[in-house]
Amino acid sequence: MQTITTTEDLARFCEAAKAEAYVTVDTEFLRERTYWSKLCLIQLALPGKSGEAVLVDPIAGGDRLSLEPLYDLFRHEGTVKVFHAARQDLEIFWVEGKVFPVPLFDTQVAAMVCGFGEQVGYETLVRKIARENLDKTSRFTDWSRRPLTDAQKTYAIADVTHLRVIYEFLSKEIRKTGRTTWVEEELGTLLNPATYETDPATAWEKVKTRTTSGRFLGIVRELARFRESYAQAKNIPRSRVYKDDALLELASTKPATLEDLGRSRLLLREARRGDIADGILAAVKAGQECPQADLPKVPENREQLQVNGALADLLRVLLKAKAEETGVAPKLIATASELDAIAAGERAGPAMTGWRAEVFGDDALRLCRGEVALSAIGGAVRVLSI
Template identity: 65%
Template sequence: MRTITTTEQLAEFCAKCATFDYVTIDTEFLRERTYYSKLCLIQMAHPGEGNDGAVLVDVLEEGLSLDPLYALFQDESVTKVFHAARQDLEIFFVDRQIFPKPFFDTQVAAMVCGFGEQVGYETLVRKIAKAQLDKSSRFTDWSQRPLSDKQKHYALGDVTHLRDIYEFLAKRLEKTKRTSWVEEEVEILTSPETYNTDPNDAWKRVKTRSSSRRFLATVQELAKFRETYAQDRNIPRNRVYKDDALMEVAATRPKAIGDLSKSRLLLREARKGQIAEGIIAAVKAANAIKDEDLPAVAKVKQRPQGSEGLADLLRVLLKAKAEEAGVAQKLIANASDLDDIAAQVGGDHVFRGWRSEVFGNDARDLCDGKIALSASGSSVKIVKV
């Protein structure tokens, strides 16, 4: 098992990868104690030379630069293959604002090819590569050195088997003419908006049922401070204060640091120092917002009476069309999408791209009364009206 520890070694291996059509990549990282993921290890494999074409890149080695890897990311003659790549891509984007191009996600491809919803890597290894993975090292501390042989073997398995999986899925996509479907789906994974966390929008992730605009304004300011504080110090946002404590403070709206001692939910560290000062400043900022500038309460979508029955029919249609196409249902639409379509208040993305071909056109015709559904044994048939 070869481990790369210098920039020169990485450059040599990336140059070798550039002579192939694709390279498989995975990462090991920690995030429990930080806001941003701490990259600990990169695994890479090209399709030549068996396991000799697979390496571990020890990114914790002093002086090792990832410049050769980022150059490979920008080499459009080589497809960069990942599985369930969102967190991997976030690490690289935060570090250098670069996405691999072209990019292929085997989890997305597997969903398009009928392997189910959010299919795991271990499942694909078993079904496609006909191998078994030892997952006992999955939750080890990847920042500790030296790595054990067991850890290294586990890590390499995440890219060696991925070669077989990629080649199998790529051939099936080409045969079924669905390569463009995967390309359409992974666009969101290579969009900067997916990974840019704006503190001004942090409050939208806090679940609250209040209809008080002043309360929402306080939640907005408290979440903004927490996000900024966590980002600046690279600590988890819950280490600053948790959502339940945030909402408690938003409800009580303390005026001075001394008032924080009355909180039941704030951590002791949040009742003093910079965090306490930030809380009071956030509450004051919310109190100073003019009534007309307060955040609007999210409108509840009003669904017309009777749309529930149509939504149920859409669920039956979706199941039938997904089975016919061999595509995971949730990749086409979720329950909320179907409710929105039935009520004519959303779900527009279902009527675009490949989804329209597989389901959207029939869904529209069902809503317009142009088709009906009929049972034929254990299957569902579409009947033109």
């Protein structure tokens, strides 16, 4: 197999790909020690069992390799770009090149709407569709080290060669079942820049806490804002600044001096001095001085909703019936918390829009209004109009 390390060789491959109906794509990266993923390898393959398959090595290529020919291919709408579980790959290309591959096909998304279950893995699809087995021994190797071993190269290239068979099978199934719009709706989230951009100002919303005090949440907000900004600027994992448990401890103890920080049980040693310590003290101060009107509003907790238990149970039966009827994993259609929200009177949410409304949401609303009933006929559940 060819390993591309120059812009010229990459451009030659990408020009050939533009003449094809599709190209399969995958990446290998590291993220354990950085905030942003470190791109280590790109795999590409053209259609056909003997179609050209290459490895693109940005580490070995260094200054001799620009990814602009690849980005140009991504913008070329005449060739479908095929990924499996594309989210992290797309984040890399969006952060580094501000580009999305269009048109996009994600075989994990397609497999879910074709009845292969929720978040089905690549290895499963290779076994069930391509009738092959994968050697996963190189999966957790250090992809940043050079030279790559033959085993690593073989493992990496398999992620795009088998993908050709999977794509051709799933794309045919999608067309046959008329679920193209279902897949397109799911891909809309993947192709939205907001999916990959974390605003430090809203980072606090991902911190789990049972405390509802606006003042406490105000300090949490400022501590999360500083942590996210610092991690992004230094390109380190946010947990290397301080973890969530330490953040919540700081919001509770409200340290005002370095001496106060030194008494923390959960704060990393490196965070008790220097820029991080200064940032923590400033964040706590900002949270304490925040005007009452500007404090975070406590989001409505679904556990506090007045859930009609009997209706929630009926919705679960309806969901199971619809999932079996369509061959789609129940959790892809609606989650347990979404069912409880519907049973509590909420009428918005993913289950009520797009293809999910067609499959489940519309009948769920009719059930809530008493316009339909559920009946067991043999081993199946049917929806009957009243």
